Amino acid sequence: MRLCADVGGSFIDIAAFDGDARILWRRKTATPVGDWAAFVAAFADAVQAVPCDSVSIATAGLVDPTSGKVTSANIPCIDGRALARDLSAALAQPVRVVNDADAFVLAEAAMGVGQGHERVFGIILGTGVGGGLVERGRIVSGAGGIGGEWGHGQVIHASPVAANAMPVFPCGCGRHGCLDTIGSARGLERLHRFLHGVDADSIAITRGAEAGNAKAYATVAWFCDLIGGSIAMLLHAVSATIVPVGGGLANATGLIAALDARVRANLLTPVATPVVVPGRLGDEAGLIGAFVAGK
Ligand SMILES: [Zn+2]
Structure with missing residues (x-):
């Protein structure tokens, strides 16, 4: 299974997908915008609840494709952070991070009106x-x-x-x-x-x-x-x-x-x-x- 998340300024929406893109488990929690330890804990709890082999995140904010650094005015605890690298180290899992608008378009291209x-x-x-x-x-x-x-x-x-x-x-x-x-x-x-x-x-x-x-x-x-x-x-x-x-x-x-x-x-x-x-x-x-x- 793969753990996927949609991180916004108000909520972190986390779900576990099977290989056929079906959602088997889902949890929505408030985004701890200013607390990195609590941000990591939200994902660590999910990883513990649902065994998975990788984590993919769509987040508010720009994601620099070279450095991996996120620019996010609404979520200070990830602003300026190489989010995929840091979260991967904390969770001992491969982590991928993309911008949420890009994720929206990718989803609609693959499974929505853009097919x-x-x-x-x-x-x-x-x-x-x-x-x-x-x-x-x-x-x-x-x-x-x-x-x-x-x-x-x-x-x-x-x-x-x-x-x-x-x-x-x-x-x-x-x-x-x-x-x-x-x-x-x-x-x-x-x-x-x-x-x-x-x-x-x-x-x-x-x-x-x-x-x-x-x-x-x-x-x-x-x-x-x-x-x-x-x-x-x-x-x-x-x-x-x-x-x-x-x-x-x-x-x-x-x-x-x-x-x-x-x-x-x-x-x-x-x-x-x-x-x-x-x-x-x-x-x-x-x-x-x-x-x-x-x-
Ligand atoms: Zn402008």
Whole structure:
């Protein structure tokens, strides 16, 4: 059996898989974000409960493919640590670690909506914007593990004639106008405030748009306009043919359908079937991605 885990800022979801990718045992515990000894203990307890021959982890944060070091602002006890090496030494087991967005895409490519596609470009529309590129069943990690991350780099600039016409928000990466600032659930809320001067959460906006609320509909339409072109451009550049969507906005079926229409309208080669689609594996995608990565 193989022990697989999906490590997030709130929970560690650990499961034991058999060789046919079936989950035989599963446990969810709070992530001890600031306590390395407790972090190791969460895995040591699982290894004791379920005898296994290797451990595979999908984690929030970048994973440098060369040094193995993790960069994770939300989980300080693994930030800057060569997680696979250190956990392997503590557990006396081989340990593999991948980024959780990459794991999501790997899972959807292998067992979800990306099956049969040579290149899968998956996107996470959650608190922020994330993504990953999988080519022929392999994660394209890129330098520093940044492969598939499409949320940063300035895409929105203030108009030279009407400075407040475009929402040039500061980004957590230190730049301004990154796609991350308008492309996520928080971004949708920022756009709504910018357009209409009122606060609403992303669920209220997406449901309002589906119910015919004109303001919410305008926000969703602008959101799809702003990020749809970027997604189409990426699909041209990397020759990916399917975009599984994860994160909270993946549940907003109306928004995803509108985004898909916007992306397909921008594709140079017409496609008759949906390209941007919600992932199929739900909250097991990270675990399954860890399983596939550890093969
Ligand atoms: Zn940024």
